[in-house]
Amino acid sequence: GTDVTEAFEAHHLNPNTVKVLEKFYKRDAKTPRNSPFTFKDDGFYRTLKTKVWEEIQKIPNKESDRTAFICDSLLFTCLVSSTITCWAKDYWIVMLSYIVASVTMAWVIVAAHNYIHKRTSWRMYIFNIGLWSYRDFRVSHALSHHLYPNTLMDLEVSGFEPIVFWNPRKERPFYADYAVIIEQILFPFMFIMNFLKRFSLNFTRPGFFTQHYRWHDVM
Structure with missing residues (x-):
């Protein structure tokens, strides 16, 4: 199966969710996780997570x-x-x-x-007004950028290569040093390009229209 440890830890601050998760226990994993993050109870992340949850309880509804x-x-x-x-x-x-x-x-x-x-x-559909897809953004942003920010696993960073390079690399093209200029030229067209790309996939990728395209993609 898919390892969703980071996604679970990041999106469920309420400690009661752990009790719910225990109901679905099947067995321990047969192989070690392919991740440097341990999420130990006395580690940095879970300690911070506990303190954040305590502060959130103080915020009025x-x-x-x-x-x-x-x-x-x-x-x-x-x-x-x-x-x-x-x-x-x-x-x-x-x-x-x-x-x-x-x-x-x-x-x-x-x-x-x-x-x-x-x-x-319904408010998440508002995101599509900008010709983007909230469903795709949930993957690239909520399940990638927020879990692995500014790393090679961050799709919102590495996904712009080979046009824009933000990750430090030993071998990269000469124009990588001008990312701050290139992104200013590229970004105004990104939303339109993304919309046209997804629309064209209806005709170039078999099953895309029936399996992926939805009514809110044409908002």
Whole structure:
């Protein structure tokens, strides 16, 4: 099977989840884990995890409602300003609403990213407004970047190679030193390129449309 130790440890702070996991015990693994992380009870990570859980209990429940209100407000502002941009005739009104729509869309995508880390909800679909896929992002971000940040196993770092190099390597092309410049040119087109790539896979990869493509991919 697939080793999901890092994913379990990172996404389940509540100690009660360990008791639930014990109900599904089958046997000890026959081979050692292919990972340098041990997650011992008296180790750094679980000690930190325990202290973080204690601090989280002090956060009022209304805080989650406040973040939801911010996300909803950004979405509402984005939709209204986008409508005004298409409807208005005055140049300055169009430009002002265009700027508001652009900024709020960027912000609401960032806000929707928070819900990708949580249980399934309608707010995670907002992420697709940016022509991205929340399902793909859950893999590259929640199950890769947050588990193995800034390592070779981090898809959001190594996945940009051989165009952008962030990982230190002995052998790499000369343009790797100019990653800070290349990424500024590449990133504005990444969302469009990703959408077109996934759309084209419907015609080039057998079974992609029926097995992977969903209604929210065409939002």
